[in-house]
Amino acid sequence: MSDLVAAIDAEAKGQFATALEHYGRLTEAGSPLDRIGIYQALARCGEKLGHLREAGAWRRKAGQAYLALGDRDMSKDQREYLSLVExxxxxxxxxxxxxxxVVAKEYAEILKRNFSEGAEGLTHEGLFAGLFFRAEGDHLLAAKYLVDSAEAISEQASASADPILREAxxxxxxxxxxSATKAGRPDVARVAQLRAHDLRQIG
Structure with missing residues (x-):
């Protein structure tokens, strides 16, 4: 049986250690898109087994590989978004x-590319980024993505009169x-405070 068939068969049966062994022999096989699929499979199986360090390294490799694709493989916007997910x-x-x-710096760079035209359609990614960077102690980046996401969510809440979105x-x-206060940006903190206050008045 080929390693590819054996890997997929093992993964389908929940035999993740066996699947890892077979997928591990395929990292240089196939097209660039095929190899991304292998990196993702290695990450997936590693996550199922609790091997998070190894899985994270494969996720990072998949993210890098998406960015290395050319326009003939995939549009720029799509590969940048898929890289962000990885x-x-x-x-x-x-x-x-x-x-x-190190990985957080690379993550920040791909976030910057994806948010170059605003947070519309990326609110969940923006909230995650803001909360991730808060946890990492990078309050300047946290404030940026939280404000960007809050603005987009606020617009959605206004358009739909959705109280759940407004509270978010x-x-x-x-x-x-x-975060802006902790980052030494009282101007940003004041704007965020005023916008939160205005939204509370609506409720």
Whole structure:
């Protein structure tokens, strides 16, 4: 049986250690997109087995590989978004690992690319980024992504009159205010405070 068929068969049966062994022989096989699929499978199986450090490294590799694709393989926007998804998984898997500081810098760079035109359609990614960087102590980046996300969520809440979205926007602004204060940006903190206050008046 080929390693690819054996790997998929083992994964389908929940035999993740066996699947890892077979997938591990395929990291140089196939097209660039095929190899990304293998990296993702290695990460997936590692996560199932609780091997988060190794899984995080494969998620990072998948994120890098998406960025290395050309326009003939995939559009720029799509590969940057898919890279962001992999990096988000990577920083989750690598939480507490010594490599997190390096991977977090790469994550910040791909976030910047994805948010170059605003947070619309990326609110969950923005909230995660803001809360991740708060946990890492990078309050300047945390404030940026929390404010960006809060603005987008606030617009959605206004358009739909959704109280759940409005409350999420308020909390994001309040977290942004706290992070901006800790980052030495009282101007940003004040704006976030005022916007949270205005939203509370609506409720």
């Amino acid at each position: 990096y988000r998984n990577a920083v989750q898997d690598l939480s507490g690992d010594p490599s997190i500081s 926007a308020i909390q994001a602004y309040e977290l942004a205010m706290d």
